[in-house]
Amino acid sequence: MPALIFDLDDTLVVEEASAEAAFIETGGPARDKYGIDPSDLHSTLRKACRELWYGFPSHPYCKRVGISSWEGMWAEFIGPDPDLKALREWAPVYRYEAWRKALHLHGIEDADLAAEMAEAFPRLRRKKHAVYPDTIRTLERLRGNYILALLTNGASDLQRRKIEGSGINGYFSQILISGDIGIGKPDPGIFRMLLARMRANAEATVTIGNSISSDIQGAHAAGLRAVWLNRSGASRDDSIVPDWEISTLDELFPILACVFPGIK
Numbered sequence: 001m002p003a004l005i006f007d008l009d010d011t012l013v014v015e016e017a018s019a020e021a022a023f024i025e026t027g028g029p030a031r032d033k034y035g036i037d038p039s040d041l042h043s044t045l046r047k048a049c050r051e052l053w054y055g056f057p058s059h060p061y062c063k064r065v066g067i068s069s070w071e072g073m074w075a076e077f078i079g080p081d082p083d084l085k086a087l088r089e090w091a092p093v094y095r096y097e098a099w100r101k102a103l104h105l106h107g108i109e110d111a112d113l114a115a116e117m118a119e120a121f122p123r124l125r126r127k128k129h130a131v132y133p134d135t136i137r138t139l140e141r142l143r144g145n146y147i148l149a150l151l152t153n154g155a156s157d158l159q160r161r162k163i164e165g166s167g168i169n170g171y172f173s174q175i176l177i178s179g180d181i182g183i184g185k186p187d188p189g190i191f192r193m194l195l196a197r198m199r200a201n202a203e204a205t206v207t208i209g210n211s212i213s214s215d216i217q218g219a220h221a222a223g224l225r226a227v228w229l230n231r232s233g234a235s236r237d238d239s240i241v242p243d244w245e246i247s248t249l250d251e252l253f254p255i256l257a258c259v260f261p262g263i264k
Helices: 018-025 028-034 038-055 059-065 084-107 112-124 134-140 156-166 188-200 211-223 249-259
Strands: 001-004 147-151 174-177 205-209 224-230 244-246
Touching: 001 174, 001 188, 018 028, 018 038, 018 112, 028 038, 028 112, 038 059, 038 084, 084 112, 084 244, 134 249, 156 174, 174 188, 188 205, 188 211, 205 211, 211 224, 211 249, 224 249, 244 249
Parallel strands: 001 147, 001 205, 147 174, 205 224, 224 244
Antiparallel strands: none
């Protein structure tokens, strides 16, 4: 049976928009108390997050497994890895300092408000799990005709929360998260590990993802064909060329009909 490997964030589930919505909702008290536009606070917060995140000693680990600065604002970092332990211990400080610094950039010094928002954001973000309109109908149509697997970068606890919260975990025979093994996309090793677990071969497997540098580059390095899901209509150069480009998952089926003739 042919196999398909799907990315998670901004391929099947809405990540960027969900995070932004939670950030803006968290900023409501700053608007009410000081008149700061939550969208403006969100922009300065993202800047503060990046500066703190890149300066932490475990940042090379985060880069290797694909944990972003905004995901650090709500991940629990569960696991025995020493880098996860360091992140787990640092996370409360990081979150508080990010909000405190964002408020400071707006001329506000309010430690209590920073602490309040640092605690509120994880709670609000965990309530927001949305899939794209084409996600479930695509997985339903594919199930039974293909071996379906999910390959995602990120902290294991956080990614599993997204998978379970969005209700898509039951569609996949294998789920591999970079945080569980210490390497992430585009390292071809994580693709090969998943292929071995699926008992699939590269020639009969296609990867679908939204990131040229992560999904497409990594799949090609592992000998897989890859579909770039370009929902936003982003432009690209020709340094990494996907085998196919689509704007919705509905456009995947004509491609699969050509690659795997005879499969419904």
